[in-house]
Amino acid sequence: MARPLRRLPEPFAAWFAARGWAPRAHQLDLLAKAQAGRSVLLVAPTGAGKTLAGFLPSLVELAGAERSANGRAVAQRGLHTLYISPLKALAVDVARNLETPVREMDLAITVETRTGDTPPHKRKRQVERPPDILMTTPEQLALLLASRSAADLFGGLRRVVLDELHALVTSKRGDLLSLGLARLQALAPGLATIGLSATVREPDALRRYLVPQGEKGSGGLSDLVIVEGGAAPDIRLLTLPRDLPLAGHMGSLMLPAIYDLIREHKTTLVFTNTRFQAEYTFQELWRMNEETLPIAIHHGSLDVEQRRRVEAAMTAGKLKAVVCTATLDLGIDWGDVDLVINLGAPKGASRIMQRIGRANHRMDEPSKAYLAPTNRFEILECTAALDAVEAAAQDTPDPRRGGLDVLAQHVLGMACADPFAMEALYEEVRSAAPYADLTWEDFEQVVDFVATGGYALRAYERFAKILRGTDGLWRVRDGRVAQQYRLNAGTIVGGTMLKVRLVRQMRGKPGAVVPRGRVLGEVEEGFCEMMVAGDSFVFAGEVLRFETIFEDSVLVTRAAAADDPSIPSYAGSKFPLSTFLAERVRGLLAEPAEWDRLPMGAGPWLRHQQQRSLIPAPGELLVETFPREKRFYLVAYAFEGRLAHQTLGMLLTRRLERARLRPLGFVANDYGIAAWCLRDIGAHAAENPAFLDDLFGEDMLGDDLETWLDESAMMKRTFRDCAVIAGLIDRRHPGERKTGRQVTISTDLVYDVLRRHQPDHLLLRAARADAATGLLDVRRLGQMLGRIRGRIRHKPLDRVSPLAISLILEIGRERVFGEAADEILGEAEAMLIEEATA
Amino acid sequence: MTASRAAVPQAGRIAPVELTIAGQACLLDHSGVLVLPDAGTLVVADLHLEKGSSLARRGSLLPPYDTGATLARLAEVVAHYRPARVVALGDSFHDRGGPERLAELDRAALRRLTGGCDWTWVVGNHDPVLPPAIGGEVVEEVAIGSLVLRHHPAAGPVRELAGHLHPVARVVMHGRGVRARAFLTDGGRCVLPAFGAYAGGLNACDAAFAPLFPAGFTAHVLGRSRIFALSRGVLCGD
Numbered sequence A: 001m002a003r004p005l006r007r008l009p010e011p012f013a014a015w016f017a018a019r020g021w022a023p024r025a026h027q028l029d030l031l032a033k034a035q036a037g038r039s040v041l042l043v044a045p046t047g048a049g050k051t052l053a054g055f056l057p058s059l060v061e062l063a064g065a066e067r068s069a070n071g072r073a074v075a076q077r078g079l080h081t082l083y084i085s086p087l088k089a090l091a092v093d094v095a096r097n098l099e100t101p102v103r104e105m106d107l108a109i110t111v112e113t114r115t116g117d118t119p120p121h122k123r124k125r126q127v128e129r130p131p132d133i134l135m136t137t138p139e140q141l142a143l144l145l146a147s148r149s150a151a152d153l154f155g156g157l158r159r160v161v162l163d164e165l166h167a168l169v170t171s172k173r174g175d176l177l178s179l180g181l182a183r184l185q186a187l188a189p190g191l192a193t194i195g196l197s198a199t200v201r202e203p204d205a206l207r208r209y210l211v212p213q214g215e216k217g218s219g220g221l222s223d224l225v226i227v228e229g230g231a232a233p234d235i236r237l238l239t240l241p242r243d244l245p246l247a248g249h250m251g252s253l254m255l256p257a258i259y260d261l262i263r264e265h266k267t268t269l270v271f272t273n274t275r276f277q278a279e280y281t282f283q284e285l286w287r288m289n290e291e292t293l294p295i296a297i298h299h300g301s302l303d304v305e306q307r308r309r310v311e312a313a314m315t316a317g318k319l320k321a322v323v324c325t326a327t328l329d330l331g332i333d334w335g336d337v338d339l340v341i342n343l344g345a346p347k348g349a350s351r352i353m354q355r356i357g358r359a360n361h362r363m364d365e366p367s368k369a370y371l372a373p374t375n376r377f378e379i380l381e382c383t384a385a386l387d388a389v390e391a392a393a394q395d396t397p398d399p400r401r402g403g404l405d406v407l408a409q410h411v412l413g414m415a416c417a418d419p420f421a422m423e424a425l426y427e428e429v430r431s432a433a434p435y436a437d438l439t440w441e442d443f444e445q446v447v448d449f450v451a452t453g454g455y456a457l458r459a460y461e462r463f464a465k466i467l468r469g470t471d472g473l474w475r476v477r478d479g480r481v482a483q484q485y486r487l488n489a490g491t492i493v494g495g496t497m498l499k500v501r502l503v504r505q506m507r508g509k510p511g512a513v514v515p516r517g518r519v520l521g522e523v524e525e526g527f528c529e530m531m532v533a534g535d536s537f538v539f540a541g542e543v544l545r546f547e548t549i550f551e552d553s554v555l556v557t558r559a560a561a562a563d564d565p566s567i568p569s570y571a572g573s574k575f576p577l578s579t580f581l582a583e584r585v586r587g588l589l590a591e592p593a594e595w596d597r598l599p600m601g602a603g604p605w606l607r608h609q610q611q612r613s614l615i616p617a618p619g620e621l622l623v624e625t626f627p628r629e630k631r632f633y634l635v636a637y638a639f640e641g642r643l644a645h646q647t648l649g650m651l652l653t654r655r656l657e658r659a660r661l662r663p664l665g666f667v668a669n670d671y672g673i674a675a676w677c678l679r680d681i682g683a684h685a686a687e688n689p690a691f692l693d694d695l696f697g698e699d700m701l702g703d704d705l706e707t708w709l710d711e712s713a714m715m716k717r718t719f720r721d722c723a724v725i726a727g728l729i730d731r732r733h734p735g736e737r738k739t740g741r742q743v744t745i746s747t748d749l750v751y752d753v754l755r756r757h758q759p760d761h762l763l764l765r766a767a768r769a770d771a772a773t774g775l776l777d778v779r780r781l782g783q784m785l786g787r788i789r790g791r792i793r794h795k796p797l798d799r800v801s802p803l804a805i806s807l808i809l810e811i812g813r814e815r816v817f818g819e820a821a822d823e824i825l826g827e828a829e830a831m832l833i834e835e836a837t838a
Numbered sequence B: 001m002t003a004s005r006a007a008v009p010q011a012g013r014i015a016p017v018e019l020t021i022a023g024q025a026c027l028l029d030h031s032g033v034l035v036l037p038d039a040g041t042l043v044v045a046d047l048h049l050e051k052g053s054s055l056a057r058r059g060s061l062l063p064p065y066d067t068g069a070t071l072a073r074l075a076e077v078v079a080h081y082r083p084a085r086v087v088a089l090g091d092s093f094h095d096r097g098g099p100e101r102l103a104e105l106d107r108a109a110l111r112r113l114t115g116g117c118d119w120t121w122v123v124g125n126h127d128p129v130l131p132p133a134i135g136g137e138v139v140e141e142v143a144i145g146s147l148v149l150r151h152h153p154a155a156g157p158v159r160e161l162a163g164h165l166h167p168v169a170r171v172v173m174h175g176r177g178v179r180a181r182a183f184l185t186d187g188g189r190c191v192l193p194a195f196g197a198y199a200g201g202l203n204a205c206d207a208a209f210a211p212l213f214p215a216g217f218t219a220h221v222l223g224r225s226r227i228f229a230l231s232r233g234v235l236c237g238d
Helices: A012-018 A025-035 A050-069 A088-104 A120-128 A138-145 A150-154 A172-187 A203-210 A252-264 A275-287 A304-315 A349-356 A376-390 A404-417 A422-430 A440-452 A479-488 A525-529 A579-589 A592-597 A602-612 A642-658 A681-687 A691-695 A703-711 A713-726 A747-757 A762-773 A778-787 A802-808 A821-837 B051-056 B066-081 B104-116 B207-212
Strands: A040-043 A081-084 A111-114 A133-136 A159-162 A192-197 A223-226 A234-237 A268-271 A295-298 A321-324 A339-343 A368-372 A466-468 A474-476 A497-502 A518-524 A536-539 A542-550 A553-558 A621-628 A631-637 A663-668 A673-677 A792-796 B017-021 B024-028 B034-036 B041-044 B085-088 B118-122 B137-139 B141-144 B147-150 B160-162 B167-173 B176-185 B189-191 B218-222 B227-231
Touching (some): A012 A050, A025 A050, A025 A192, A025 A223, A040 A050, A040 A203, A050 A081, A050 A159, A050 A192, A088 A111, A088 A133, A111 A120, A133 A138, A138 A172, A138 A404, A159 A172, A172 A422, A192 A203, A203 A223, A234 A376, A252 A268, A252 A339, A252 A368, A275 A295, A275 A536, A295 A304, A339 A349, A349 A368, A376 A579, A376 A602, A404 A422, A404 A440, A404 A466, A404 A474, A404 A479, A422 A440, A440 A466, A440 A762, A474 A479, A497 A542, A518 A536, A518 A553, A592 A602, A602 A802, A621 A681, A621 A802, A631 A642, A631 A681, A631 A802, A642 A663, A642 A673, A642 A691, A642 A778, A673 A802, A681 A792, A691 A792, A713 A762, A747 B066, A821 B167, A821 B176, B041 B066, B066 B104, B118 B141, B167 B218, B189 B207
Parallel strands (some): A040 A192, A040 A223, A081 A133, A081 A159, A111 A133, A159 A192, A234 A368, A268 A321, A268 A339, A295 A321, A339 A368, A497 A553, B041 B085, B085 B118, B118 B137, B147 B160, B160 B189
Antiparallel strands (some): A466 A474, A497 A518, A536 A542, A542 A553, A621 A631, A663 A673, B024 B034, B141 B147, B167 B176, B176 B218, B218 B227
């Protein structure tokens, strides 16, 4: 067992002292463990000096080696430490922070970054003459490992530092990284890891991730160093002396109060849940910014240079506030932030804690933060989140089971590096925690998929991408396949991005634009597909008019000043309400004694609901039915998050259709769903007492789900992502889009054919596994249906209830779901008839 | 152009649209084929058989079931109309090597089709030559009454049935988009949708269609439950 060190070795002790710092206990503890060759997980709240702690062991080792080597050329040492971060910007940022101690202690240690932006000559040199410490991303690591030089490059690697591990392990990038780690362990036996993580609910899952699993594993868990959270955060609800609206997410009422807070503080971060909300907030704050305070906007879609400018201004302390999205969630050091405001629903207790950690990167002082709800449901959610923070409760998601699509990509990469034996690679893969339970059969199927597509109809033997030689080893077929791998590596698919280009109208030619102009940033292709020329939207702090898509760009012009954006700015939060927080919201709802402490009209709203309808007991599902404007509504308050509700809505609509109630559409938010029909649902339920129980029956997840998945656009998107990651179809690179009808093939067509002819195909299995937890959240829906079985409280009403108003008002604001493809065509056809009869 | 009206519905099948093109009665079938009842002829465009294996040669190992799926759908619609003649409007195979790569089962299915009636292959740019073993006659183009059936639409105002362009119509309303294969016609010419399982689509608003229909066209869009007649004005580009 490593004993904690009392003090740092020189020159580190002197350097710390010169800065007036004392090494923290966890830094010494981690150093001692690492020096004893252990892999360690460091769990610490933001501001605890986590990153420096992670590098200390490597710096100390390298500094020592430098002296003992006595002048030998440092460059010949080989790669010592690899640092992996989920964000390119974070890698660059940390490299910069590391330069200071290296320079000030005059250490002959080389630190470099390697990202997608690194120029080719530098990449080449980095492989030939590697630095001591290389900072990179999971994707770049995968590419390095898939090259023939991997064994040479990583053979002497001593340590891997994984930053923001809690964020990585919940995604496919975490799967890919775990496989890369397994390969590194094979190339450099004795390699130690250090994981840096924010506070998580289940640290053991991360400890497993850091060390090889299975028989060859070293006991299955890394060591653990926990830094107990410093000062308790000073976090409050931002309240106004008036009632909040029943629906809406933009929080306009809150903005004057937010502006005042910005004025009173040194630097404020205003977090929003979506890019759109960030844009809106930024615009509105400027509209009231009579003092012209320097307020900036920062989100992942903005042009890189603009983001860099904001980051630099921030570091230099020149900004009063930054309105931002989750791109700033990860641990970039932003200097002297003294206030964090979270506008909108917090969605999860751990998420909000991590955001608040952005303020005051000094853990001994309390972080100051406000939660600013934008509607009455969000008052409940914010209050529940505050209670959770008070109780220091965590609701970080469980780590994933490794995706088979990611594994397929890795297998091809490994074949590109060196010929592999199936048994050995199987053992290696299973040493990665997300794949510890992988069966031999599944692994065989993955290898078969990589080789020939894994089809029951053995049509592609002669086109195999990897081949088994007479020596039993699998090799990549030729250089072209390796090239194809390199172009498609990585697990981030997320829709093609289009550049937003500000252009001008051609003079004298209305509607025509010059396809050249300044790039403002990028948006997902899917966002533009929903627009027609003339639609306007907010982006980069301006109202823009959509003109057309040209090559890899969306061409936009400045909209007239008076124009309100016509495309709804609220596209829903990326993250659904966490299960944990949902439970707390339901608890709060069911406890009338608690309502008195709810501000801004939430208490009276719930009492009103109690009088007019009812408040469900914990564990019950309240279903209201009522008529409104010639439609009949069904509203169910399931509190299971937006994604699960969307799936529920899709399936309910099918069942309402079968009951001949003629459903027209539905709307879902984090708290419930509302569906509307042409026929009277309430009357139908009165005549058929078992109707609602049947409607919400768990068998919904059987045939109905299967049939719906056939058609579901979200399922098709999930499948497309899997197909790209697994290498079935090539990734579309910017500038290559729409090259012609023959060259690209729609994955929707592939999905249809595969589903019909080989429904148990590996990729469909991968897509279904993703759907269960991802966009469709089927697992959570299943848990809900089980929980409420026999506990549905039906309340027939003659008019809309106070809670229901909040949902109904989402109609028109939120996208209305339904599979009404034919309705849209029918409506378009009616326009032709109107034209003909006009 | 005459007004379209739905044909008498038959059990289990989506009704075709009846209309007149260049004076000849036509049925636009929901499967994407066009039937000339007076000539007893069924016309199908852009089958792109063996597209899957064609792409597989270049490293995209797409499910090899596309040929089987396309032929099964074609067999089904042929069995329904029982035409005396089938005209395939070119690009029936995705590439020249397609016929050789046919799997045995698919080859047999195709033989049953070509042996079941008069079969005419119009050549296309993807399949400028077809081996005799494939059955049926191979032609550059074929005239039926007032119409010429060819792969690539001709220039100028001609009366023809053509393929090649794979028209799809796209409609956006209330922030939602629908994209579906479509027949495009102005009453004199008709461009058929591609029939093949892996055949992609070209948006009807693309510039390639404009010279073919100077006075506009109606898109007969293959919806889920029926065929919708949409005017050019309601369609959106990609």
